[in-house]
Amino acid sequence: xxxxxxxxxxxxxxxxxxxxxxxxxxxxxxxxxxxxxxxxxxxxxxxxxxxxxxxxxxxxxxxxxxxxxxxxxxxxxxxxxxxxxxxxxxxxxxxxxxxxxxxxxxxxxxxxxxxxxxxxxxxxxxxxxxxxxxxxxxxxxxxxxxxxxxxxxxxxxxxxxxxxxxxxxxxxxxxxxxxxxxxxxxxxxxxxxxxxxxxxxxxxxxxxxxxxxxxxxxxxxxxxxxxxxxxxxxxxxxxxxxxxxxxxxxxxxx
Amino acid sequence: xxxxxxxxxxxxxxxxxxxxxxxxxxxxxxxxxxxxxxxxxxxxxxxxxxxxxxxxxxxxxxxxxxxxxxxxxxxxxxxxxxxxxxxxxxxxxxxxxxxxxxxxxxxxxxxxxxxxxxxxxxxxxxxxxxxxxxxxxxxxxxxxxxxxxxxxxxxxxxxxxxxxxxxxxxxxxxxxxxxxxxxxxxxxxxxxxxxxxxxxxxxxxxxxxxxxxxxxxxxxxxxxxxxxxxxxxxxxxxxxxxxxxxxxxxxxxxxxxxxxxxxxxxxxxxxxxxxxxxxxxxxxxxxxxxxxxxxxxxxxxxxxxxxxxxxxxxxxxxxxxxxxxxxxxxxxxxxxxxxxxxxxxxxxxxxxxxxxxxxxxxxxxxxxxxxxxxxxxxxxxxxxxxx
Amino acid sequence: xxxxxxxxxxxxxxxxxxxxxxxxxxxxxxxxxxxxxxxxxxxxxxxxxxxxxxxxxxxxxxxxxxxxxxxxxxxxxxxxxxxxxxxxxxxxxxxxxxxxxxxxxxxxxxxxxxxxxxxxxxxxxxxxxxxxxxxxxxxxxxxxxxxxxxxxxxxxxxxxxxxxxxxxxxxxxxxxxxxxxxxxxxxxxxxxxxxxxxxxxxxxxxxxxxxxx
Numbered sequence: 001x002x003x004x005x006x007x008x009x010x011x012x013x014x015x016x017x018x019x020x021x022x023x024x025x026x027x028x029x030x031x032x033x034x035x036x037x038x039x040x041x042x043x044x045x046x047x048x049x050x051x052x053x054x055x056x057x058x059x060x061x062x063x064x065x066x067x068x069x070x071x072x073x074x075x076x077x078x079x080x081x082x083x084x085x086x087x088x089x090x091x092x093x094x095x096x097x098x099x100x101x102x103x104x105x106x107x108x109x110x111x112x113x114x115x116x117x118x119x120x121x122x123x124x125x126x127x128x129x130x131x132x133x134x135x136x137x138x139x140x141x142x143x144x145x146x147x148x149x150x151x152x153x154x155x156x157x158x159x160x161x162x163x164x165x166x167x168x169x170x171x172x173x174x175x176x177x178x179x180x181x182x183x184x185x186x187x188x189x190x191x192x193x194x195x196x197x198x199x200x201x202x203x204x205x206x207x208x209x210x211x212x213x214x215x216x217x218x219x220x221x222x223x224x225x226x227x228x229x230x231x232x233x234x235x236x237x238x239x240x241x242x243x244x245x246x247x248x249x250x251x252x253x254x
Numbered sequence: 255x256x257x258x259x260x261x262x263x264x265x266x267x268x269x270x271x272x273x274x275x276x277x278x279x280x281x282x283x284x285x286x287x288x289x290x291x292x293x294x295x296x297x298x299x300x301x302x303x304x305x306x307x308x309x310x311x312x313x314x315x316x317x318x319x320x321x322x323x324x325x326x327x328x329x330x331x332x333x334x335x336x337x338x339x340x341x342x343x344x345x346x347x348x349x350x351x352x353x354x355x356x357x358x359x360x361x362x363x364x365x366x367x368x369x370x371x372x373x374x375x376x377x378x379x380x381x382x383x384x385x386x387x388x389x390x391x392x393x394x395x396x397x398x399x400x401x402x403x404x405x406x407x408x409x410x411x412x413x414x415x416x417x418x419x420x421x422x423x424x425x426x427x428x429x430x431x432x433x434x435x436x437x438x439x440x441x442x443x444x445x446x447x448x449x450x451x452x453x454x455x456x457x458x459x460x461x462x463x464x465x466x467x468x469x470x471x472x473x474x475x476x477x478x479x480x481x482x483x484x485x486x487x488x489x490x491x492x493x494x495x496x497x498x499x500x501x502x503x504x505x506x507x508x509x510x511x512x513x514x515x516x517x518x519x520x521x522x523x524x525x526x527x528x529x530x531x532x533x534x535x536x537x538x539x540x541x542x543x544x545x546x547x548x549x550x551x552x553x554x555x556x557x558x559x560x561x562x563x564x565x566x567x568x569x570x571x572x573x574x575x576x577x578x579x580x581x582x583x584x585x586x587x588x589x590x591x592x593x594x595x596x597x598x599x600x601x602x603x604x605x606x607x608x609x610x611x612x613x614x615x616x617x618x619x620x621x622x623x624x625x626x627x628x629x630x631x632x633x634x635x636x637x638x639x640x641x
Numbered sequence: 642x643x644x645x646x647x648x649x650x651x652x653x654x655x656x657x658x659x660x661x662x663x664x665x666x667x668x669x670x671x672x673x674x675x676x677x678x679x680x681x682x683x684x685x686x687x688x689x690x691x692x693x694x695x696x697x698x699x700x701x702x703x704x705x706x707x708x709x710x711x712x713x714x715x716x717x718x719x720x721x722x723x724x725x726x727x728x729x730x731x732x733x734x735x736x737x738x739x740x741x742x743x744x745x746x747x748x749x750x751x752x753x754x755x756x757x758x759x760x761x762x763x764x765x766x767x768x769x770x771x772x773x774x775x776x777x778x779x780x781x782x783x784x785x786x787x788x789x790x791x792x793x794x795x796x797x798x799x800x801x802x803x804x805x806x807x808x809x810x811x812x813x814x815x816x817x818x819x820x821x822x823x824x825x826x827x828x829x830x831x832x833x834x835x836x837x838x839x840x841x842x843x844x845x846x847x848x849x850x851x852x853x854x
Contacts, residue, residue, distance in 0.1 A: 095359050118360040199444065232327050
């Protein structure tokens with residue numbers, strides 16, 4: 001069994017230099033979208049951004065959920081949660097229903113709206129690189145060690161250690177440990193996470209369990225419904241027949 | 255060839271204008287993509303085409319399976335005159351839903367992928383399959399009308415024999431995907447207003463589809479009367495209206511209990527856009543029609559029956575669009591309003607639906623009751639005797 | 642906003658349609674209920690019997706028989722089924738014609754004695770529309786040529802008016818019966834066409850006894 005990889009982003013260390021933003025653009029061969037990277041947003045050509053909230057910098061990118069919503073909702077299985085952790089996308093399978101975008105709890109997937117043959121775009125954790133044992137482009141580029149890459153269990157240990165060693169500089173929470181079942185991109189912050197635009201109203205259980213609860217009722221509906229309808233058909237048919245016969249016999253009596 | 259110049263009427267002119275606009279929008283959609291034709295964005299990936307063309311379209315076509323169940327499974331035969339028009343409406347409705355989906359999908363030419371790439375964890379996958387299968391079932395349910403016209407009594411006789419299992423399959427499929435359209439939204443509990451979000455969304459979608467679908471049967475009868483200058487089955491329809499509002503009221507009672515148990519009813523105590531939209535939805539969709547049709551005098555008055563059916567449908571429209579659009583708060587405060595193209599395509603689909611219905615009803619025995627098995631057999635004998 | 646926009650568009654089209662109808666001076670066909678009015682037409686050359694069967698002399702001394710407009714209005718949409726075959730004899734007062742309306746039937750008695758020469762084959766599975774013309778029922782060769790019992794032209798119309806009044810009273814008396822709750826009988830104080838189909842079998846029987854004997 002391969003060990004799951006993860007990214008740890010530490011907002012207390014981020015200096016807002018934008019190296020990760022540029023490295024991501026370069027690694028994925030994406031065109032420039034904004035001259036000021038701090039003003040850029042996630043888009044079809046931007047898989048990660050650096051955002052400034054007062055004096056704290058934070059990053060936005062696909063969180064690579066442990067049980068990803070996008071993987072569960074896609075009708076044709078165009079998304080895959082790979083063994084290594086990244087969530088990848090197969091543009092050849094995709095129909096373009098955009099349920100993934102509607103469902104994603106982190107508002108991550110972006111669409112090529114202006115193309116006639118549009119694709120869903122998002123960070124895939126440099127899957128081709130990490131498959132070969134390399135780091136992600138953003139982790140590689142980070143000069144401040146604010147973004148680091150490694151095995152998920154080790155990354156979690158590092159995060160816990162940082163919280164314990166410098167309790168005053170951190171808001172005591174590891175984002176991504178259990179948000180909607182956990183993520184493969186974890187984050188630390190000096191301030192509560194909602195102040196940095198993270199989704200903080202997520203349940204602990206993975207979101208796909210919500211639809212699973214409805215979907216698992218299907219066999220019951222099919223079987224129960226079939227029996228019920230067949231029985232109703234038989235009963236009402238019989239009732240009508242008896243009523244008809246009674247009518248007939250009354251008629252002959254007269 | 256004889257050239258037939260149709261008489262120019264107000265609605266024909268409107269319909270032609272709508273179709274011209276719709277075709278232009280189709281051109282934009284085909285060659286410019288979604289951004290050239292819609293106001294959809296990364297913040298609002300789903301808009302009018304999903305909210306109206308799909309959710310409302312499928313929901314209102316529920317009259318087909320409801321009437322089918324009443325007539326063929328519960329064997330309440332007096333509703334038979336309503337069965338064929340309802341099945342035709344449903345069949346055309348589903349074809350239009352698929353047609354609408356082709357506009358909305360980013361890669362419509364991949365629509366068949368749902369057949370080969372399976373993801374049983376996806377509600378959308380289940381909906382796709384049910385819609386595919388149910389459209390086939392509706393075709394099978396409607397085809398006897400065509401066969402009757404061309405006197406294929408042998409096939410008809412066979413169809414009649416497999417009729418009941420097909421109807422049962424159709425009802426189950428409808429139950430599944432009508433409710434699953436609600437399940438689509440189960441996965442975004444944190445994005446939706448809790449006024450509409452509930453684990454029972456599939457149940458509400460199912461119940462409201464039956465209720466509104468039955469009102470749609472009434473509405474459709476009035477449209478047919480208008481188009482063909484004929485009367486309506488007033489007595490039957492007024493009963494259908496009563497069933498419709500009772501079903502909707504049951505759904506509402508469950509919803510109220512749900513809101514109280516979950517504590518979310520407090521959201522309705524503060525007046526804001528959400529709560530006002532919800533009040534509007536239940537008021538015109540459930541309360542006023544219920545108040546009217548529960549009384550015999552209103553139910554049996556053709557104008558009030560029509561007004562009530564229109565209100566139920568309006569309330570249903572509000573409900574589906576509230577769930578799919580209004581209740582979802584965008585992260586960045588961007589709002590969505592459909593573009594002219596989205597509206598014109600939607601209107602064009604409706605015009606195509608109405609035209610097809612008119613054309614088919616004119617040429618095939620839609621407004622007659624179907625024959626009984628014995629009649630088929632008699633005709634069959636008659637035919638073989640003369641041959 | 643989107644939701645409101647869609648609903649308003651829907652209502653806009655509905656109201657526009659009603660306005661278009663109004664501008665054309667028409668009524669929505671679904672709103673129109675045919676009121677059973679007192680206006681009757683009766684062909685000049687025909688005679689009418691008290692059992693609502695009309696007779697008309699045709700060639701070779703034969704008589705053509707059919708149902709009258711009153712029956713058409715009282716029963717609504719109906720099919721006629723002759724109960725005798727060509728060549729058979731029918732006595733006066735003997736049932737010879739059946740009308741099926743909804744899931745009910747009434748029988749008509751022959752007003753005259755004679756031999757049935759022709760039965761209208763076109764009646765099969767046809768909804769009766771032109772009761773004095775194409776939708777005649779049978780042709781009979783009468784035993785006697787005495788037609789003095791029958792009324793014609795203005796006298797016939799007057800009799801139909803009397804029957805209408807009598808029918809209205811009959812319906813009014815019957816509709817007070819509690820078991821008929823839930824039946825649409827009237828539209829703005831007038832009885833509607835086909836009103837009879839809303840009643841139970843006993844009432845239909847009474848109707849037959851009071852109007853068709």
